[in-house]
Amino acid sequence: MFENKVKTPSSQCRILLAILATLGLSTATQAGWVTDKIVTHIQQSIRYHQLPIVHKRLNVDQRVRSFELFNPNPNAQSQPLVIALHGGGGNSSQMIKRFQAQAKAHGFLLVAPQGIGPSEKKGVWNSGGCCGDAVQQQVDDVRFIQQLIAYLKQHYAIDSTRIYIAGFSNGGMLTYQLAEQMGTQLAAVAVVSGAMFEQPPVAKAPVPILMIHGTRDHVVPVAGGVSSIGFVAKAQTKAFEPVQFPLQYWKAANQCQTLSEEVMSKQVTRLKGEGCAADLMFYQLAKGHHVWPASTNPHDRVDASTLIWSFFERHHR
Numbered sequence: 526m527f528e529n530k531v532k533t534p535s536s537q538c539r540i541l542l543a544i545l546a547t548l549g550l551s552t553a554t555q556a557g558w559v560t561d562k563i564v565t566h567i568q569q570s571i572r573y574h575q576l577p578i579v580h581k582r583l584n585v586d587q588r589v590r591s592f593e594l595f596n597p598n599p600n601a602q603s604q605p606l607v608i609a610l611h612g613g614g615g616n617s618s619q620m621i622k623r624f625q626a627q628a629k630a631h632g633f634l635l636v637a638p639q640g641i642g643p644s645e646k647k648g649v650w651n652s653g654g655c656c657g658d659a660v661q662q663q664v665d666d667v668r669f670i671q672q673l674i675a676y677l678k679q680h681y682a683i684d685s686t687r688i689y690i691a692g693f694s695n696g697g698m699l700t701y702q703l704a705e706q707m708g709t710q711l712a713a714v715a716v717v718s719g720a721m722f723e724q725p726p727v728a729k730a731p732v733p734i735l736m737i738h739g740t741r742d743h744v745v746p747v748a749g750g751v752s753s754i755g756f757v758a759k760a761q762t763k764a765f766e767p768v769q770f771p772l773q774y775w776k777a778a779n780q781c782q783t784l785s786e787e788v789m790s791k792q793v794t795r796l797k798g799e800g801c802a803a804d805l806m807f808y809q810l811a812k813g814h815h816v817w818p819a820s821t822n823p824h825d826r827v828d829a830s831t832l833i834w835s836f837f838e839r840h841h842r
Contacts, residue, residue, distance in 0.1 A: 576629075578621060585672045586665060591639045592673060593617040595625055596681070598632040605633040605687035605712075606677060607837065608670065610696030611640065612718075613649045613656040613760060620693070623817055627834040634681055638673060640666070640695070652698030654722035654763030666699055667706055674710070686842040691715040691833050693817055694745060701725070701771060708732040713804075713840040715833040718815050720745050720765035721774060728778035731803035735836045736775075737829055738768050739813020772796065772807050779803040792826045806836065 640648025692700035697719020708730030781798030798805030
């Protein structure tokens, strides 16, 4: 459908020549050169927007798992990999859209796995203390992500020093587990509205980590405990630790000496690890709820997708 709405390059040239002539580019050479540049840009833009999201499946532990993949730079000889983990009850299609613009702009391979659930539209992850079917069935989602990365390395030109994971809510809880167990393989991770659970294992290595959490989050409250949202509480097998818990855990794991605080606006406060072996940042959103933060939302004032990629691109193994 998109192609039908775009004029052919030859018709574009004729229209642009007429427009450019009125702008003072009266010679064919002048107007033609500028037109060629503009048409090339249009053609590249068309190809850019036509890049498909591919649905794939992978057998892990005798279970068929699925994921969505967006590759804006298929001819790259080496490219970063971002794995984006959806929240509980969410799906890979929702999550991949949150980073698609960043993948297009910066040329990284974007992969959004699907959690376990009754359909492809609703999935959950086994993050140790939550959630639902994935915990009850004792699904090994850490192994799933490990096998997925191995598959992607085999079939795509992945830069092994630039593998990143970002997760929202239940996906953020799994991200914490992956950071604990796969620290030597990951360049950086990011968690939005996630939580950790009691007695986590000692992290195998320092990992650059970015955390974002809203103080008005009633699904995964900053104070921890059992969620006040009924269906979330039923999906829990352990209480959420307070937000301060992962902050202190990763301060120790990343060998930070202190935490500095910067009030960036009335709604955003940033805590930053100082003297660390690996970067640590925490953004507290004073009016943030249990949603993916976007700059267009007056309660957030930050764009999580942009902020996370900006953090990721500064780190490699």
